[in-house]
Amino acid sequence: MIVFRPSLLALGAALLLAGCAGTPARPPGPLEINLVALNDFHGNLEPSKYTYTPPGATAPRTIQAGGIDVLKGALDAFRKDDPDLLFVAAGDLVGASPAVSSMFADEPSIEALNRMGLVASSLGNHEFDQGPQELLRQQHGGCDSPRPAKACRYAPDFKGAGFTYLAANVVDARTGKNLVPGSRVVDVKGIKVGLIGAVLHDLASVTVPAAIQGLDVRDEAAAINAQLPALRAQGAQVFVVLIHEGGFADQPYDEADCNTLHGPIVAIAKKLDPAIRLVISGHSHTGYLCKVDGKVVTQADAYGHLLSRIKLTLDPVTKAVEDIQVRNVVMAPDAFTPDAGLSAYLADVRAKSRAELGKPVARIAGALSRHEAPSGESPLGDAIADAAVAATREQGVQIGFMNAGGIRKDLESGEGGVVTFGQAQAVLPFGNTLVVMDLTGAQLRTLLEQQWDRPASSGASILAVSGSLAYDWDGTQPPGRRVVPGSVKVDGVPLADDKVYRVVANNFLAGGGDNFPAFAQGTRRADTGVRDLDALVAWLQKHPEMGAAAVAAPQRIRKIR
Template sequence: MTVSPRACARLSLLALALLAAGCTTTPRGPVTLNLVAINDFHGNLEPSKYTYTSAATGKSETLRAGGIEALSGALAAWRKEDKDLLFIGAGDLIGASPALSSMWADEPSIEAMNLLGLRLSSVGNHEFDQGRKELLRQQAGGCDSPRPGKACRLSPDYRGARFTYLAANVLDSATGKPFMPAYRVESVKGVKVGVAGAVLQGTASVAVASAIAGLDFIDEAEAINKTLPQMRADGAKVFIALIHEGGRTDESPDQPGCKGLTGGVVDIVKKLDPAIRLVITGHSHQGYLCTVDGRIVTQADAAGHLLSRIALKVDAASGAIADIDVKNVVMDPAKFPADPQVAAYLAGVKERSRAALARPLGKLGTATVARKANEAGEAPLGNLIADAVLAATRAQGAQIGFMNNGGIRKDLETSDAALTTNFGHAQAVLPFGNTLVVLDLTGAQLRRLLEQQWQRPSASGATILQVSQGLTYTWDEQRPVGQRVVPGSLKFNGAPVDDAKTYRVVANNFLAEGGDNFPEFAKGTNRVDTQIVDLDALSDYIAKNPGAGGAQAGLAPAARIGKVSASK
């Protein structure tokens, strides 16, 4: 058979097309991979106050930053520069959230991240706030939730996260395997990027024990290092770690190459496989762009105040990283106009939430009841909450109330010139929905409990419990750890606490289970979970006590906790 030249040409073109269809081309030479990272968003759909010191000017700046509208505007602008931009997270996207998100089981925040195009995130400790089952529901969707009064109330067909949570170091106790994916490989501009995620190994100390039952938290670096052979087998050439553990530095959040990072993440980074050159962190709620052991270690503050913008210059063939350029960019709503779709979504959530959030509770004694503690560790808002949980459980015999600082997420603010506060403000203070547990401790146990305020993991400082009116003591930082409560100073209603006597105390279920490194609570006897929610206790107390939070309520500095100054 004779084939014409024109037919031959057509066959040749067809063969080339078929060959091309069966092949994927890998770019040669250097290529720039653009990443954007977020951490500790905590459901902050709207902007909030942010204060930082600029590296460029050396001046302190304060503004309202973050919120999904500003985030959407920044991401849209940067995607115009690079459509292949990869948006990733380092945990605590949800949990400890303002009412606008938490009243709907944080589904609005998951959907916001979907709209923003998030691809991956490590889990954070707050992803476990409502337990393993709820975390898996938030990932996969559906309405089978331990919070039936909140889940699927905003939308009846909640479909879950379109991004993937990663948890390399969280193992199912029964199988010994990660209960969520350990890593994921993304193809960016023809380069396969392996991303592994982990949460702090000490999650058990900052989570409700019942919420993480059946899970083991292993060494972060060890777990991430184990994923590298698997990621390489999947074709990855560039490797990134997302770790929900952080550190602290005095350097500015936009200062590149900082050298002064301290804290739990530093030792983790030093143990990571040398192939991991970029580590994106969270948990400590601080912005930094640091170098540790030759690696870039970043964090973008919290609440969406910053986004970390990262450019990796990579040899496409080998995966060798020639350069990593990092910037922390302040999410100023004035500079990043909202994407219309995201703005419309936020407006819809706010309209659905408006009536519930605006419900008035009562009149405060001051425009803002602050959570910031004095030198002794006592805070006006901490006192108010401790008094409120005690008042709510006196019928169950409670005599002393306790509150942990970490559970107080915002100052308590007023809604108007009349000093009225509303449900939205109160819920922002206590967003976890913890219940109040009443239990017995002896006087000796009370002393041990208070000493545990300074018996902390090496990476953290003292945590001073907030106490209800009637319990007083003085501590001395010059005394040895374990003996810092000044002898004779611990009193209840003016009388010395008797080591042999039993006292009925109340705390939220997180503390009552020994959370926040207070194991003495877990040893309490005659335990009763009252099922009273801490937020309800606070709301009821405000309603019944006009002027709550003011000096007239007994909240003068050092009224309950005293500290011996170092000069004495």
């Protein structure tokens, strides 16, 4: 038997402690927080056409990308790498949606995002499409809706969003209180992450006025920065901005550290507190991974075509962000195993909507494209503008207008040129009504010049016009003088500044939307109550030749230089 004397045990313990004291403690490794971001989903439960150039390729590729089961499959794969992954979004999750979602008040889209584990999203302009009451119903659930024919029709007990809508810069003008929370704190791996939301300050330009009546939309950067003290008081150490405003880049969707970003998001990012290192943006439907004044600014295109993968590396002691790595990942159908649960859910939604969506409404000679020629004109835009005039001709209307941003899809047809209700509704999903008004020739001239006066955008926004209006424009001239003098004609007769013309546009444009304030000056205004979609369907029924090459592009608008 071996006997350990107390003196030897003490000596051994002392030597052991001395050895430990002489070995430097190993510093803890870096901390990593992983995020995945989505923006401008617009209720696209199903995959849709996406054209992109894969890395290393020389030619673009067109695929059917996205779909809720593929998105969930991708998130499941990413969560295998990090179960604590934070899934966030930058607005326009609903609204302007395909019929399979919009016919049920977008409730299936919100439920799908719940099942994907979305944590938070900024508000987007389309969350306001039906006004604050519906926005708050989509957040909290219930069936009390301004759309009683759609709400709770998919399921009788709509629970609302399991994620949090955020908007620091939208407040009740009377009380000064936020419509929804401006920010929230999320604990990720023991690190408190402050998520701050905002929507574009120029919300009035992209929203029907009645939808934001009584709301005050404040400067984005100032409202975001004002959230930091409260977040710090809650222990937040990392700050992430989710903002529904964006820009455009001249580099590929997947090129990290891009330096060509331009548009409204740039000025906003430059005004943000230096503690904010990551800005997840939306609204401009573009893929980019850029840097602005040391901040990483991302966007993931639209419709679920891309997901942004973002890795934050933090100092283990100070918790300061040391590095940010980002990738935009294409949601290709063969890249991820679709989630079986959401595949079954999508099949159920399709089954419940199939009877209505599959109803034939017209027959055409071929598909009508919304793709714009260099002049800004498109075959589908022409048809929609003509349809609006035809629907209001008895009210003396001479000229019709349509905004390109309101045309969400090409008009496609099936066998024998048959157009279904679902295909037509995908083109004009907003349910806008037609508004007629009087404008003078001088006001019409101003209106046309406003196509290039875009304070909230980086490029022109050419209006589709009915066949009764024709004009030329010169891109070498400065904004305000681009319409060629003497070229504007109504029914072949030169426009007269002092003459009054009866015009029609959807209620969004008629309120001055899309930065066309000249529409708001119209007199003798009347909302006809006729939906733009119904007008288009009636027009197609009377013009089965639409889509034929001979009538596809009559050149109402000419760009001479």
